[in-house]
Structures are given as C-alpha cells and as structure tokens.
Amino acid sequence: MNDVLNLVLAAVILGLAAWTIVAREAYAAVVGFIAYGLLLTLVWVQLHGVDVALTEAAIGGGLTGALLIGAAARLRSTEARARAERPGQATRWLAAAFSAAVTGALAVVVLLLPVPAPTLAPEVVAHIAVTGVGNPITAVLLAFRAMDTLLEAIVLLFALIGVWSLAPDRAWGGRPGLLQPVDPNGMLAYAARVLPPIGIVAGAYIFWVGADHPGGKFQGATLLAAMWLLVMMAGLADAPPTSRAWLRWLLVAGPLAFIGIGVVGAVHAGAFLAYPEGFAKPLILVIEFALMPTLTLILGLMLLGAPRRGETS
Amino acid sequence: MTAGTLFGLCAAALIGLGLFGLIVNPHPLRKILAFNVVGSGVFLLFGAIAYRGAGAGMGGDPVPQALLITGIVVAFSATALAVALLLRLFDETGSVTLASEPPAPAGKDPGAD
Numbered sequence: 060m061n062d063v064l065n066l067v068l069a070a071v072i073l074g075l076a077a078w079t080i081v082a083r084e085a086y087a088a089v090v091g092f093i094a095y096g097l098l099l100t101l102v103w104v105q106l107h108g109v110d111v112a113l114t115e116a117a118i119g120g121g122l123t124g125a126l127l128i129g130a131a132a133r134l135r136s137t138e139a140r141a142r143a144e145r146p147g148q149a150t151r152w153l154a155a156a157f158s159a160a161v162t163g164a165l166a167v168v169v170l171l172l173p174v175p176a177p178t179l180a181p182e183v184v185a186h187i188a189v190t191g192v193g194n195p196i197t198a199v200l201l202a203f204r205a206m207d208t209l210l211e212a213i214v215l216l217f218a219l220i221g222v223w224s225l226a227p228d229r230a231w232g233g234r235p236g237l238l239q240p241v242d243p244n245g246m247l248a249y250a251a252r253v254l255p256p257i258g259i260v261a262g263a264y265i266f267w268v269g270a271d272h273p274g275g276k277f278q279g280a281t282l283l284a285a286m287w288l289l290v291m292m293a294g295l296a297d298a299p300p301t302s303r304a305w306l307r308w309l310l311v312a313g314p315l316a317f318i319g320i321g322v323v324g325a326v327h328a329g330a331f332l333a334y335p336e337g338f339a340k341p342l343i344l345v346i347e348f349a350l351m352p353t354l355t356l357i358l359g360l361m362l363l364g365a366p367r368r369g370e371t372s
Numbered sequence: 373m374t375a376g377t378l379f380g381l382c383a384a385a386l387i388g389l390g391l392f393g394l395i396v397n398p399h400p401l402r403k404i405l406a407f408n409v410v411g412s413g414v415f416l417l418f419g420a421i422a423y424r425g426a427g428a429g430m431g432g433d434p435v436p437q438a439l440l441i442t443g444i445v446v447a448f449s450a451t452a453l454a455v456a457l458l459l460r461l462f463d464e465t466g467s468v469t470l471a472s473e474p475p476a477p478a479g480k481d482p483g484a485d
Contacts, residue, residue, distance in 0.1 A: 065375050069382040076386050076409050080393035085401050092405055099412060102382075105375055106423040107431025111415075114441045118448045119412065126448075127405065130455045134401055137468045141399035144471060154395040162388030165417065169380035178425030179435040195430060199438035211442045218449035222456040227463070277445055361452040364459060 065105055072098050085131040085138055089124065096120025109273035110196040113265070117281035118358075125288075126362050191340030193271030200275070201343045205332045209321065212314045212350060215357045219310070223301055226366040232302030233370050235363035241294035251293030258286040266351060276347050280354035287359045298363055300370040306356070313353030317346050380420035386413030400461075400468050404454050411447045415440055 075095040082088040096119045103112035146154075183195050183203070190202040200208050226233070241247060266279030290296045299306050320342050324333040334342050390413055393406030418436055425433030462468050 061375075062373075065378050069378055073382060073385055073389070076389050076413075079405055079409055080389055080397070080402075085399060085405075088402060088405055092408065095409075096412070099416070102379055102416065103419060106379060106419050107426065108419055108422065108437045108440070111419060111437050111440045111444070114444045119444050123408065123448050123451055126452055126455055127401070130401055130459060133459060134399075134462060134468060137462065138399060140467065140469065141397075141402075144398035144469065146396060146398070151396055154392050157395070158388040158392040161391055162384045165384035165387060166381050169377060169384060169417070169420070172380075172421065172424065176421070176424035176433075178427045178433045180425060180430045180433050181428040183434050184428040184430070195434035196438045196441065199434050200441065204435070204438060207439065207442050211445055214446055215449050218453045221453045225456050225460040275441075277441060358448075361449065364452075364456050 061105075068098060068102055068105065072102065085134065086128070089127045089131045092127065093120055093124035096124060110194070110275065110278075113273060113275075113278040117278045117285075121285065122281060122358060122362060129362075189339060190334075190343065192343060194269060194273065194275075196273070197269055197275055197343075201346060202334065202339060205317075205321075205346075209314065209317045209332065212317060212353065215354070215361075216310060216314060219357050219361055222361060222365055224365075226301075230366045230368055232300060233366040233368050234298045234300050235360060235366045236291070236298050241292075243294070245293075248293045248295065251289045251295050255286040255290060258282055258289075262286065266347070269347075270344075276351050276354060280351055281358055283351075283355040284359035284362070287355065288362060291363075298360075301360075301366050302370065309352050309356055311353075313350035316349035320346055374424075376420045376423040379416055379423075383413045383416035383420060386410075386416060389413075398470065400458050400470060401455075404451060404458070407454075408447070408451060411443075415443055415447075418443075 072095060075091050075098065078091040079088045079095060082091060096115060100112045100116040100120065103109070103115055180195075183198065186203070187193075187195055187198045190198045192198050192201070223235075262279045262282035264279075265274040265282060266276055267274075269275030269279070291298055301307075320334075321332040323342075324335070325331045328335045387410050390406045390408075390410030394403055394410065397403055397406060418440055419432075422432045422436035422440070425436070427433070458468055
C-alpha cells in the first residue's frame with residue numbers, strides 16, 4: 060500500500076515539476092510550483108522527516124509560493140517579450156542532454172550508496188539527554204550544530220538588508236509594499252479579523268512544542284508572519300516604515316542574543332556556543348524566545364519586498 | 373524498491389528538470405522557479421540519504437534533517453532577494469530581459485532614477 064502511494068507521489072511530483080518548467084504562463088507555473096511544494100510535504104512525511112515537512116509546507120510551499128505569485132502578477136507584461144528570446148533548437152537539445160546526464164549520474168550515485176548507510180542517529184541519541192530537549196532535530200539545531208542556526212539567522216538578516224537596499228532613494232526608510240484599496244466589509248477583511256487569533260495560538264503552539272515534538276521556531280514564526288501579512292493585505296494595518304528604531308532593534312535582537320549566549324559559552328564552558336553544564340535547556344529557550352520575533356518580522360518583511368513609498372503615504 | 377531509493381531517483385530527475393528549465397527558459401522569474409526546483413531536488417536527495425540513516429529508534433538521521441530545515445529557510449531568503457532584484461530591474465527599465473544588449477524602452481533612460 061505504502062509502495063503504491065510512494066510511486067504515485069513520485070509520479071505526480073515529477074509531473075508538477077515538469078509543468079512548472081514548461082507552462083506557458085509564469086502564473087500557471089507558480090501555481091504548479093505551490094502544489095508541488097505541498098505534495099513534497101507528503102514525501103517528507105513518508106521519509107520520516109516531520110519537522111522538514113512542516114518547514115517545507117510553511118516556507119518552501121507557502122511563503123515562497125506567495126512571493127513568486129506576487130512577482131508573477133507584476134511581471135505579466137514582460138512575458139511575451141521573453142518568449143521571443145527562447146534559445147534555438149540546438150541549445151535546447153544540448154541543455155536536455157546535459158540535464159539528462161546530470162540526472163543519470165545522480166541516479167547512479169543513489170543506486171550505489173554505501174550499505175549500511177552511515178548515520179549520526181546513535182550519536183544524537185547518546186547525547187540528547189545533556190541538552191534537556193526531547194526533539195532530536197531541535198537538539199541538533201540549537202545544541203550540536205548551533206553555529207549553523209546562528210549563521211542562518213544572520214543570513215536571513217543580511218538577505219533582508221539586501222532586499223531593503225533595493226529601495227529607490229525617495230522611498231529609503233519608507234514603508235514596504237503597496238497600500239491596496241480593500242473593501243472593509245469584504246471577505247478578506249473578515250478573514251483577517253477571524254483567522255489571526257487562531258493562527259497566533261497555532262503558531263505559538265508549534266513554537267513551544269518544538270522542544271519535544273516536531274515543530275519549532277521557523278515553522279511557528281512562518282505562521283505568525285502569515286497572520287501579520289494577512290492583516291496587512293486586508294488593509295487593517297499598514298507595514299511599518301523600515302526606518303523605525305524599534306523595528307531595527309527587534310530585527311537584530313535574535314542574532315545578538317544568540318551571539319551573546321555564544322560568548323558566555325566561550326567564557327564559562329570553554330567554546331563559543333557551548334552551554335555550561337545544567338544550563339543547556341534554559342539557554343536554548345532564551346535563544347528560541349529571542350529569535351522568534353526576529354524571524355517573524357524578517358519572514359514577513361522579506362515577502363513585502365523593498366520599501367516603495369515614503370513614511371507617510 | 374525502498375522509499376529512500378525511489379525518492380532519491382525522483383530527486384535526481386527533479387534536479388535534471390530544474391537544470392533544463394534554468395538553461396532554456398529566458399524569463400528571469402522562470403529561472404528563479406527552475407532554480408527552486410533544482411533546490412528542492414537537492415533537498416529531497418539529501419532527505420533520501422537521511423532516511424537511509426535511520427537507526428537508534430529514529431525514522432531518519434536527525435543531523436541531515438536539521439540541516440535541511442536550515443537549507444529550506446536559506447533557499448527562501450535567496451529567492452526573496454532574487455525576486456526583489458528582479459522587481460527593481462522591472463521598475464527601473466520596464467523590462468526584465470537578460471539579453472546582452474536590451475533595446476532602451478521608449479521615453480525612459482535605463483540608467484536614470
């Protein structure tokens with residue numbers, strides 16, 4: 060039964076990926092990509108990666124999809140011209156041959172993977188008790204490989220700075236996104252009033268439960284960011300001007316707290332980001348709580364894009 | 373065939389499909405989409421390898437799975453930056469062509485802000 064489900068999943072995913080590549084309209088391609096991301100979520104569940112599944116659903120399918128669909132709608136007028144620039148038949152055949160060769164080489168690698176497979180799972184099981192958290196993924200993210208997570212938070216921050224620096228001079232420090240005229244009694248405004256309380260509770264739950272079960276700050280922060288975006292899209296609140304000091308402090312608070320705890324570890328536990336004995340769980344909680352608002356804001360603001368209007372408009 | 377092998381092969385095909393789209397599609401937004409297909413293929417390949425590393429009571433090796441979460445988030449930030457660049461190019465020039473000599477759109481100097 061499971062084998063049949065897996066085969067069907069793989070076939071549908073390949074079909075949707077092909078649609079994403081060959082579809083004539085970018086909008087249709089993006090819709091295919093969103094469906095593809097949601098089905099990938101099922102694949103992650105089949106591969107026993109529930110934490111990855113949650114991340115894929117929230118960020119890979121959800122946020123990336125929303126970002127691309129907005130871009131596709133704005134760039135619709137440029138598509139006809141791009142079609143005229145399609146490369147010739149020879150280039151297409153060469154590209155197909157090259158892609159097929161890469162796929163073939165990777166397929167050979169997949170079939171020749173070593174048996175038994177190398178794994179770090181026993182190592183994680185042996186040391187997870189020291190961290191005080193019950194979810195092995197959280198233990199890896201915030202204890203065994205905390206450096207990756209710190210750098211990831213910094214990469215997110217730098218990407219947002221990169222997006223903001225694309226603002227035209229007159230909009231620098233202004234509000235991102237466009238103010239859309241929305242019917243205050245419409246369906247969107249209604250959803251933006253009803254959904255956020257539920258979404259915020261769900262986001263906080265996913266965040267909190269991440270210590271011992273699948274979930275965590277990225278998935279929770281994405282849900283909170285989605286609720287924030289919904290309220291802004293419905294016109295119930297406006298995006299904050301990017302020059303606000305409170306906003307900028309909140310954006311750097313998470314990484315700064317993370318680095319601060321890392322330095323404490325360097326002094327008291329002998330290595331950067333090492334936790335003093337017995338303090339692992341509380342310190343992990345402090346990092347998670349500090350990162351949560353930062354991640355929510357960064358993910359939401361990244362979707363809004365560069366500032367495009369002044370502070371007042 | 374185990375789920376690991378099946379989805380590993382599926383991932384290899386996804387990477388090939390994405391590469392093809394990346395080369396052949398002239399529209400930058402479609403290139404970003406194709407790049408995301410390549411990216412998810414790479415993630416899926418890594419996930420299949422994590423699945424093979426199941427052991428010690430866990431369904432998959434948690435270390436690659438945690439790295440995957442990091443990877444997905446970083447891929448999103450890279451996509452957001454790429455889309456922002458593209459939209460700025462569109463706002464400036466009214467066109468998003470990657471051709472080496474784009475004809476200047478009428479009435480607008482591409483270099484001016």
